[in-house]
Amino acid sequence: MKTLTLLSAATALLLLNGCSTTDVAPPAQYGTIGDKVWNDANANGQQDAGEAPIAGVKVVLYDGAGSLKLDSTTTSSAGAYLYDKLIAGNYKLRFVAPAGMVSTLTGTGSGLTNSDADKLGWTRTVTIDVSKNLTDTLHVNTALDAGFRPQTSYAKDVNPILVANCAFCHSETSGAAFAARVKHVNNYANAKGIGAAILDRVSRAQGAAGMMPRNGTRLSEDKIAVIRRWVEDGLGE
Ligand code: HEC
Incomplete structure (x- = not known):
């Protein structure tokens, strides 16, 4: 929308200066990259119904190699951001995780509702080609999105x-006899110390040797996933 306004303003200026629109090449057209960041509560990398946008997330624009910082913006109250004055070329974005949150990329990012930010918030390199039709994602790409979820914590989760x-x-x-053989996983320091072993034991098949809870029923997949995320998130308190 902004682009169209700009073009007509530039055209008006040319006409005021006595030029006809056929005298000069049309002003350069711009490409667009956008456009949303949301709270991916169930961590599936997709924006599901009821998952709220996140405002104030920093979205940094880089060159295609991800080495040169070009611009920076933050998401609106609707979790939206837009770079709409891009010249043709390759770009990469880095979404800066809000405090206490981590990116939920599932590795399949690309569609309109998929997260495209990897663990460190980086997107893949995208090309903007302004010779393409405005309906072409090479010209207007509003599918570069990022989902974040609260970092898994020991105390809460x-x-x-x-x-x-x-x-x-x-x-x-x-x-006492038992306590001497097994670690107390009900306190953070102990659990953190054997975090990887906890994940290993609860992930084993029902009835497999060493499966925990010992002689019990394997935890639900949801609960195992929470423990896995806790380990992946860095065993936070
Ligand atoms: C019925 C008692 C019992 C329950 C319930 C139980 N464990 Fe164990 N656990 C043991 C015993 C006994 C051992 C020592 C034998 C072994 O290593 O298999 C052990 C060992 C472990 C170890 C290995 C310790 C280490 O230092 O490597 C881990 C990890 C573990 N349990 C995690 C868990 C988790 C997580 C749960 C709950 C999902 C759980 N256990 C439930 C009895 C239990």
């Missing part, structure tokens, strides 16, 4: 699972 399913054996109250 993992502790309730471990207390409910593991503390019976792995806690200070599970008996």
Whole structure:
């Protein structure tokens, strides 16, 4: 929209100066990259119904190699951003994760509702070709989006699972003899220390040797996914 306004203003100026529109080449057209950032609560890399936009997220524009910073903007209250004055060329974006949040790229980003930001917030390199029709994504690409979810925390997300399913054996109250053999996973420092082992044990198949909870029922996939994310997010408190 802005581009169209600009073009007509430039044309008007040319006409005021006594030029006819056929005297000069049309002003350069611009390409567009946009346009949204949202809270990907279920971490599936897609914007599902009810997942809210995130305002104030920094979206930095780089050259195609991702080495030269060209511009920076932040998302609106609708989680929207737009770079609409781009000359032809290659570009890359970096979405800066809001405090306490991590990117949810699933590795399949491309569609309109898919997240395109990798773990560090980088998109792939996209080309803008202003010779293309305005309906061509090479000219107007509004499908460069980023989903972020709250970073998984021990206290909020993992502790309730471990207390409910593991503390019976792995806690200070599970008996001295037992406590000597198994770590107390109901406190952060201990759980963090064996985070990878916890993920390994709960991921094993039902009935497999060493599967946890020992002699019990394997945790639900949702709960295992929470523990996996906690490990991937860096075992935060
Ligand atoms: C019925 C008691 C019991 C329950 C419930 C239980 N465990 Fe265990 N756990 C044990 C025993 C006994 C061992 C030591 C034997 C072994 O390593 O398999 C152990 C060992 C472990 C180890 C290896 C410790 C290490 O330092 O490498 C991990 C990790 C573990 N459990 C995690 C869990 C998690 C997570 C849960 C809950 C989802 C859980 N356990 C539930 C009894 C239990």
